[in-house]
Amino acid sequence: MIITIANQKGGVGKTTTVVNLATALASIDKKVLVIDMDPQYNSSMSIGVYNPKLSIYRVFSNEVKINQAIQKSQIPNLDVISACEDLAAAEYELADDENRNYLLKGHINSVINDYDYIFIDTPPTLGLLTISSLVASDEILIPVQCEFFALEGLSKLIKTIDAVKTNLNSNLKLNGIVLTMYDRRNSLSSLIEKEAREYFEAKVYKFNVPRNVRLSEAPSHGLPAIIYDLKCSGSQAYIALAKEFLERSMDQIGK
Ligand SMILES: Nc1ncnc2c1ncn2[C@@H]1O[C@H](COP(=O)(O)OP(=O)(O)OP(=O)(O)O)[C@@H](O)[C@H]1O
Numbered sequence: 446m447i448i449t450i451a452n453q454k455g456g457v458g459k460t461t462t463v464v465n466l467a468t469a470l471a472s473i474d475k476k477v478l479v480i481d482m483d484p485q486y487n488s489s490m491s492i493g494v495y496n497p498k499l500s501i502y503r504v505f506s507n508e509v510k511i512n513q514a515i516q517k518s519q520i521p522n523l524d525v526i527s528a529c530e531d532l533a534a535a536e537y538e539l540a541d542d543e544n545r546n547y548l549l550k551g552h553i554n555s556v557i558n559d560y561d562y563i564f565i566d567t568p569p570t571l572g573l574l575t576i577s578s579l580v581a582s583d584e585i586l587i588p589v590q591c592e593f594f595a596l597e598g599l600s601k602l603i604k605t606i607d608a609v610k611t612n613l614n615s616n617l618k619l620n621g622i623v624l625t626m627y628d629r630r631n632s633l634s635s636l637i638e639k640e641a642r643e644y645f646e647a648k649v650y651k652f653n654v655p656r657n658v659r660l661s662e663a664p665s666h667g668l669p670a671i672i673y674d675l676k677c678s679g680s681q682a683y684i685a686l687a688k689e690f691l692e693r694s695m696d697q698i699g700k
């Protein structure tokens with residue numbers, strides 16, 4: 446199953462969610478691949494795997510095949526295709542290419558069967574890199590930061606998902622919405638939660654990810670928080686989230 450993590454709003458926890466959900470699933474013996482589609486390459490760095498010569502951009506420019514671009518991380522069962530700064534150029538280099546929206550889908554097919562889950566991290570835009578990730582995916586997972594304006598951009602994102610469904614990938618489903626950086630002491634967090642749950646109902650994950658400084662420290666060590674500090678509240682939240690994620694994907698298979 447291929448899942449894109451997207452939200453065009455910056456800094457909402459996309460990368461943190463990709464890295465820790467992927468690690469949690471790898472630790473229970475699922476085979477997991479993370480594809481970093483963000484030219485900021487934060488998820489590559491957070492997992493400690495970064496090699497611009499093997500980045501997904503080199504796959505798009507046909508310098509390497511996708512299976513050659515896969516790098517093993519130090520975490521068993523967790524592989525990565527890294528990004529690099531040059532990936533930003535793909536947006537305009539391919540602007541006139543009529544197949545540009547199928548950029549990733551064309552390559553990803555040959556590795557699908559090697560993994561239980563492929564997570565795609567995207568940049569904070571709704572440009573080509575995010576759209577082509579959605580076109581290649583079965584599902585989208587949206588992290589929403591519990592802050593003022595958090596829900597404002599969501600309607601545009603939902604419209605974009607609908608447009609992708611109508612025109613490019615009719616299979617795309619909304620996996621769910623994860624509330625991140627939740628602060629129990631802040632009434633704004635509970636207000637955002639209330640609004641999100643009222644509007645998106647069961648699509649919102651039961652578990653919120655709390656604001657937790659350990660989650661923000663971990664990337665500087667090149668380690669997912671779950672490996673850096675398993676006991677911290679952030680890691681425990683991502684483990685709970687991974688369980689819920691599995692339940693949701695079972696439901697999908699059952700349907
Ligand atoms: N639950 C959390 N508690 C505390 N800090 C967090 C939490 N989640 C993420 N952070 C930190 O907040 C910042 C933004 O998170 P992250 O990089 O995951 O967001 P993003 O949506 O991927 O950002 P971008 O849009 O730039 O790609 C990072 O410094 C990260 O370490």
Ligand SMILES: [Mg+2]
Nearest residue numbers: 459460483487
């Ligand atoms: Mg990111």
